[in-house]
Amino acid sequence: MSASPQAPTLQPRTIDEVVAAVRETPRLLPFGGGTKPALSLAPPGCASLGLCGLSGILEYDPGEYTFTALAGTRLSEVAAALAANGQYLPFDPPFADAGATLGGAVGAGLSGAARQRYGGVRDFILGVRFVTGAGELARAGGKVVKNAAGFDLPKLFAGSLGRLGVIVEVSFKVFPRPPRTATLRAVFPDLGPALGALVRVNQAAFDVEALDLEAPGVLWVRLGGSADTFTERMERLARLTGGVTTVLTEGSDQAAWERLQLRLLPPGSTALLVKVPVTAMAIPELDRLLGQAGADRRYGAGGNVAWITWPGTAAELDRFLRTQRLAGLVIQGAAGTPLLGATRGDNFRNRVKAALDPEGRFPGYH
Amino acid sequence: MLASLAKIFPPDRFLASAAGTAPFECDGLTAFHARPLAVVMPETREEVVAAVKWCWENRVPFVARGSGTSLSGGSVPVAGGIVIALNRMNRILRLDPVQRIAVVEPGAINTAVSQAAARHRLYYAPDPSSQTICTIGGNVAFNAGGAHCLKYGMTSNHVIGLTVVLPDGEVAELGGESLESVGPDLTGVYVGNEGLFGVAVEITLRLLPMPETYRTLLAAYDRLEAAGDAVGKVVAAGFLPGAMEIMDRLAIEAAEAAVHPGYPRDATAILIVELEGEKAGVDVEFARLNEVIRGTGAHDIRIARDNDERLLFWKGRKSAFSAVGRLSPDYIVQDGVVPRGKLGEALREIERMGRERGIRVANVFHAGDGNLHPLILYDGRQHGALEAAESLAGDILRLCLRLGGSITGEHGVGLEKRAFMAEMFAPADLAVMQRLRRALDPRALSNPGKMFPDGSAPALTAHGMHPLEKAGVISRE
Numbered sequence: 037m038s039a040s041p042q043a044p045t046l047q048p049r050t051i052d053e054v055v056a057a058v059r060e061t062p063r064l065l066p067f068g069g070g071t072k073p074a075l076s077l078a079p080p081g082c083a084s085l086g087l088c089g090l091s092g093i094l095e096y097d098p099g100e101y102t103f104t105a106l107a108g109t110r111l112s113e114v115a116a117a118l119a120a121n122g123q124y125l126p127f128d129p130p131f132a133d134a135g136a137t138l139g140g141a142v143g144a145g146l147s148g149a150a151r152q153r154y155g156g157v158r159d160f161i162l163g164v165r166f167v168t169g170a171g172e173l174a175r176a177g178g179k180v181v182k183n184a185a186g187f188d189l190p191k192l193f194a195g196s197l198g199r200l201g202v203i204v205e206v207s208f209k210v211f212p213r214p215p216r217t218a219t220l221r222a223v224f225p226d227l228g229p230a231l232g233a234l235v236r237v238n239q240a241a242f243d244v245e246a247l248d249l250e251a252p253g254v255l256w257v258r259l260g261g262s263a264d265t266f267t268e269r270m271e272r273l274a275r276l277t278g279g280v281t282t283v284l285t286e287g288s289d290q291a292a293w294e295r296l297q298l299r300l301l302p303p304g305s306t307a308l309l310v311k312v313p314v315t316a317m318a319i320p321e322l323d324r325l326l327g328q329a330g331a332d333r334r335y336g337a338g339g340n341v342a343w344i345t346w347p348g349t350a351a352e353l354d355r356f357l358r359t360q361r362l363a364g365l366v367i368q369g370a371a372g373t374p375l376l377g378a379t380r381g382d383n384f385r386n387r388v389k390a391a392l393d394p395e396g397r398f399p400g401y402h
Numbered sequence: 403m404l405a406s407l408a409k410i411f412p413p414d415r416f417l418a419s420a421a422g423t424a425p426f427e428c429d430g431l432t433a434f435h436a437r438p439l440a441v442v443m444p445e446t447r448e449e450v451v452a453a454v455k456w457c458w459e460n461r462v463p464f465v466a467r468g469s470g471t472s473l474s475g476g477s478v479p480v481a482g483g484i485v486i487a488l489n490r491m492n493r494i495l496r497l498d499p500v501q502r503i504a505v506v507e508p509g510a511i512n513t514a515v516s517q518a519a520a521r522h523r524l525y526y527a528p529d530p531s532s533q534t535i536c537t538i539g540g541n542v543a544f545n546a547g548g549a550h551c552l553k554y555g556m557t558s559n560h561v562i563g564l565t566v567v568l569p570d571g572e573v574a575e576l577g578g579e580s581l582e583s584v585g586p587d588l589t590g591v592y593v594g595n596e597g598l599f600g601v602a603v604e605i606t607l608r609l610l611p612m613p614e615t616y617r618t619l620l621a622a623y624d625r626l627e628a629a630g631d632a633v634g635k636v637v638a639a640g641f642l643p644g645a646m647e648i649m650d651r652l653a654i655e656a657a658e659a660a661v662h663p664g665y666p667r668d669a670t671a672i673l674i675v676e677l678e679g680e681k682a683g684v685d686v687e688f689a690r691l692n693e694v695i696r697g698t699g700a701h702d703i704r705i706a707r708d709n710d711e712r713l714l715f716w717k718g719r720k721s722a723f724s725a726v727g728r729l730s731p732d733y734i735v736q737d738g739v740v741p742r743g744k745l746g747e748a749l750r751e752i753e754r755m756g757r758e759r760g761i762r763v764a765n766v767f768h769a770g771d772g773n774l775h776p777l778i779l780y781d782g783r784q785h786g787a788l789e790a791a792e793s794l795a796g797d798i799l800r801l802c803l804r805l806g807g808s809i810t811g812e813h814g815v816g817l818e819k820r821a822f823m824a825e826m827f828a829p830a831d832l833a834v835m836q837r838l839r840r841a842l843d844p845r846a847l848s849n850p851g852k853m854f855p856d857g858s859a860p861a862l863t864a865h866g867m868h869p870l871e872k873a874g875v876i877s878r879e
């Protein structure tokens with residue numbers, strides 16, 4: 037499915053055209069693949085700057101574990117090029133099959149289940165070229181895996197939601213993909229013991245590729261490596277988790293994680309699809325309240341994120357998150373502004389915003 | 403004017419005499435000296451805020467300081483400014499094994515975090531060689547690295563939350579206790595700011611479970627370039643080692659003389675490769691690694707039989723820097739990065755440049771990251787020797803840029819490499835960074851004169867060992 041809530045009004049094909057578009061348009065918001073509608077929909081009076089015309093992998097040397105591509109490049113294209121060399125995007129950006137672009141993945145700051153192993157999008161971005169709100173084309177970071185020169189603006193663009201500048205080119209670190217994967221499913225009567233098992237796995241010296249918890253009591257643990265190690269490792273893992281365990285390999289391993297992937301809500305749904313960073317300790321209370329509110333939820337990244345389908349309004353969600361002292365990002369559903377709840381560092385972020393977008397060409401965060 | 407600052411701190415934590423400020427006048431890069439107006443030693447966040455506000459109101463520049471081990475002049479005071487020394491704020495405030503985090507004050511020593519976490523079988527991954535003495539605050543400001551960065555990254559990949567005092571005294575809370583976040587990654591942009599974004603007063607670190615096992619091998623080569631090329635082959639074969647380090651002949655000889663690690667005597671270069679993780683997986687991978695290394699032209703391959711032998715491999719490596727330093731009265735360390743595939747070429751070029759100019763260069767470095775640490779030896783008493791060494795150091799950085807790399811992998815720009823920022827970045831890139839800095843520090847009071855190619859530099863004198871290295875307390879990589 038290629039979601040396209042609205043055709044972008046501006047369609048630059050070169051970086052120069054992006055610069056010109058930014059300089060000539062008083063209010064605009066970048067638009068990648070449109071897979072995260074709440075993030076790509078331009079507010080009223082704001083033009084939509086489509087980046088899909090700016091596509092292609094510019095440099096990829098598998099021996100360097102790095103690549104550089106234009107921002108409108110589809111994640112699926114990147115994934116295919118990497119897979120041909122036994123590599124992958126370890127932060128596992130969601131919506132790759134739905135047409136998400138590299139720039140959109142950075143801007144949204146979303147990482148998928150496999151981020152458990154080595155880290156999220158912010159941990160793999162190395163360099164960025166961008167157009168500021170003042171219409172300057174600038175570059176920060178580098179193309180090598182290690183670099184400490186200048187401020188780390190590439191990380192700042194992770195999660196920037198198109199509001200600090202237009203990303204036109206990005207460089208990433210990548211890793212070799214585990215040759216094989218297998219998954220342990222451990223089923224518990226309710227959340228308490230399932231969460232206990234999640235914490236034990238998190239603390240143990242297991243090299244876990246993915247660790248998700250489906251409320252109330254299903255824990256999913258994925259291991260990677262060579263297939264002949266799985267029997268022994270799965271036995272140890274199952275002893276550690278407890279619960280009723282099943283090992284899934286090959287097709288059933290694949291199918292489990294495809295099902296667990298972050299997905300858009302069905303057309304016509306009025307609910308909100310939301311990302312909420314959490315900690316394992318906060319999950320029991322949060323889960324109880326979400327259950328009361330009738331919200332579907334799942335916990336990813338070893339209990340560091342809640343993916344929530346919120347049945348109420350954005351205002352209700354905002355209030356709910358504030359009472360829990362949590363922040364949220366609305367990915368789908370009309371929210372007004374995508375950032376809700378008790379966000380942190382607003383004073384710092386406002387200064388950053390003023391520096392990169394002095395004229396307020398891109399929408400604000402609140 | 404100083405009287406009002408002196409009122410904030412008791413006399414034993416406010417130093418303004420020449421004798422009092424002397425220990426704070428330089429850092430690990432001993433080439434630069436500057437005399438501060440005063441040194442204050444806060445014990446609480448409130449005292450940091452008060453000191454910063456005093457600087458803001460009186461328009462006096464300040465430099466936050468951890469242990470002063472910066473190798474790029476980052477913690478050299480600003481003449482006539484205030485040093486905010488954070489060593490007394492060194493508590494580990496909270497260690498949460500469930501969330502796998504440690505919340506620390508900025509003056510906490512790097513190794514103290516791992517020591518505190520050890521009873522939960524957790525550790526703090528970034529391991530700069532100065533780790534027994536440098537502070538987490540300094541690590542944050544410089545995005546410090548170490549020998550184990552390839553797999554789990556630098557400091558910035560392990561900092562998830564910060565409380566910071568901005569240069570006008572405003573406090574900001576960035577990130578939090580979750581590994582995930584929403585909105586722009588403010589924690590990420592704070593790390594590596596080189597002291598230009600005020601003072602970090604509380605830092606939340608992520609901890610990792612200790613690996614179940616390590617497997618380490620050491621391969622000897624007839625040519626340095628061959629060792630460099632071997633790194634590319636290991637990576638191309640799909641390995642992700644925890645560490646991959648190279649030493650050249652000069653470094654090997656020096657290490658042998660200093661700590662007798664028993665390295666192959668006839669080697670022109672050695673490569674150390676270490677795998678870590680679950681035993682079942684690592685054993686399989688290690689067998690395959692041996693195959694690959696055999697195909698790289700190594701004439702001797704040694705495998706650490708046990709943890710003692712592994713530690714011996716590392717002892718030689720970790721001491722090599724200071725060991726080489728003892729071969730020469732003075733030296734400069736460079737920190738440029740090249741793409742891994744260009745390591746062989748870069749090493750050949752450095753060797754050629756050194757030979758042509760009659761300057762000895764030793765190489766001990768983080769090969770897996772392409773992060774070179776050429777050690778340029780010279781005798782500061784000889785007329786023009788420092789200038790010749792500086793000129794070679796500069797040409798090595800230019801070589802790194804030409805090969806598509808960076809002027810610094812982990813030591814930062816500081817005072818030392820300011821001029822090279824304009825060679826790595828275009829004026830527009832620097833203008834955006836400056837605007838960001840001015841938005842956070844409108845009066846440019848926080849560590850001014852560092853990172854950006856403006857401002858006047860204190861006089862260059864001579865490079866040499868850090869006083870603590872001379873005393874044998876620390877060694878460098």
Ligand SMILES: Cc1cc2nc3c(=O)[nH]c(=O)nc-3n(C[C@H](O)[C@H](O)[C@H](O)COP(=O)(O)OP(=O)(O)OC[C@H]3O[C@@H](n4cnc5c(N)ncnc54)[C@H](O)[C@@H]3O)c2cc1C
Pocket residue numbers: 429430465466467468469470471472473476477488508509529530531532535536537538539540541542543544545546547548549596597598600601602603812813849868871876877878879
């Ligand atoms: C022998 C030796 C070996 C070394 N090995 C390595 C290595 O392997 N890898 C590596 O990366 N580096 C290495 N270094 C460099 C150095 O140790 C690191 O840069 C370290 O992070 C500095 O820590 P520090 O506490 O000494 O900070 P300082 O030198 O005191 O300060 C460094 C910078 O941080 C700023 N700062 C300090 N505290 C704060 C704070 N709380 N808030 C804001 N800014 C602050 C200062 O203003 C300054 O700009 C080595 C240095 C030596 C002398």
